[in-house]
Each structure stands twice: as C-alpha cells, then as structure tokens.
Amino acid sequence: MALQNTVKRPCPFCSQFSSFEHVTEQLTQWSCPRCGDYQMTGTAEASLYHLMISNAGPISGRIRALNSQGITPSVSSENYEAMLRLVAPPFSQRAEIYLRTVVALCPRLDQDFVPNSDLLIGASYSRDNAEASVILEYLEQKGFIRTDPLLDGEDNYVVPHLGE
Numbered sequence: 730m731a732l733q734n735t736v737k738r739p740c741p742f743c744s745q746f747s748s749f750e751h752v753t754e755q756l757t758q759w760s761c762p763r764c765g766d767y768q769m770t771g772t773a774e775a776s777l778y779h780l781m782i783s784n785a786g787p788i789s790g791r792i793r794a795l796n797s798q799g800i801t802p803s804v805s806s807e808n809y810e811a812m813l814r815l816v817a818p819p820f821s822q823r824a825e826i827y828l829r830t831v832v833a834l835c836p837r838l839d840q841d842f843v844p845n846s847d848l849l850i851g852a853s854y855s856r857d858n859a860e861a862s863v864i865l866e867y868l869e870q871k872g873f874i875r876t877d878p879l880l881d882g883e884d885n886y887v888v889p890h891l892g893e
C-alpha cells in the first residue's frame with residue numbers, strides 16, 4: 730500500500746525507515762521496506778521501541794506472508810509479545826519463499842533483480858543482508874538463480890530459463 734503525505738520513522742521491528750501515518754489518534758499505518766504493511770497501536774509502538782528488537786527476521790517474514798495473502802496485520806498490546814516469539818520456517822522453505830519473491834519481481838525470465846533488497850530480506854525471514862546472502866548463495870548453487878555475465882554491477886542476478 731503506497732502511503733501519501735507520510736513522514737518516515739524507524740520501523741519498531743527492524744528499524745528501517747518506513748512510511749508512517751495516523752489512521753486514528755491511537756492507530757497508525759506503516760509501510761516498511763523490509764516488513765511490509767501493518768497497522769499498530771500507540772501503546773504497542775511505545776513498548777516495541779523500548780525493547781530494541783535485535784532479530785526482526787521472523788516478524789518481517791510473517792508480516793510479508795500475510796501481506797501476500799492480502800492481509801494487513803494489526804499489532805496491539807494484546808498480540809505484540811506473541812509476535813516476538815515467532816520463529817522463522819525451515820531453511821528450505823525460506824529459500825523457496827526467496828525464489829518465489831524473485832519470480833514475482835521479475836515477470837520476464839531474463840529480467841535482472843537486486844539481490845538481498847529489503848523486500849527479499851524481509852520476505853525470506855532474514856535478519857539482515859548477510860543472512861539473506863546465505864539463501865542467495867544456496868539458490869545459486871542449486872542453479873535456481875545465477876549471475877548474468879552480460880550485465881554489470883551488483884544487480885546482475887537473473888532466474889535462468891528452464892533447461893538452461
């Protein structure tokens with residue numbers, strides 16, 4: 730969801746600068762480049778800022794998964810502690826989600842993409858770029874993703890054609 734006329738604030742989960750606007754006095758709408766879209770009450774936001782979360786990967790991934798189903802979760806003082814107890818799914822599932830997200834980003838098979846963007850870090854339940862790099866490397870070794878020698882720069886990864 731693209732927010733208009735918004736200010737940017739650090740996401741209370743992952744600290745990435747995010748679009749933020751008030752829905753009501755007590756409820757805010759967030760659009761985080763890593764976690765995706767969610768709503769949050771002021772009390773939950775205050776509690777989460779106080780906690781300084783060090784591993785938001787499972788939360789980012791869960792919110793992204795809900796967003797992909799068309800759901801914008803609402804975070805409140807009733808459920809934020811449960812969100813802190815979320816764990817990431819098994820590695821193979823995270824790799825599959827990473828690949829599915831890349832495919833969704835690249836409608837054409839020869840289209841390149843930026844590896845380990847905030848979207849890919851969040852969607853794959855990764856804590857940071859270093860963790861997402863492990864998934865990218867695995868997908869490269871398995872042949873699901875490869876670098877394109879004809880393209881320069883860091884964003885020269887493509888999903889190869891089947892049978893290539």
Ligand SMILES: [Zn+2]
Pocket residue numbers: 740741742743744745761762763764765789
């Ligand atoms: Zn976030």
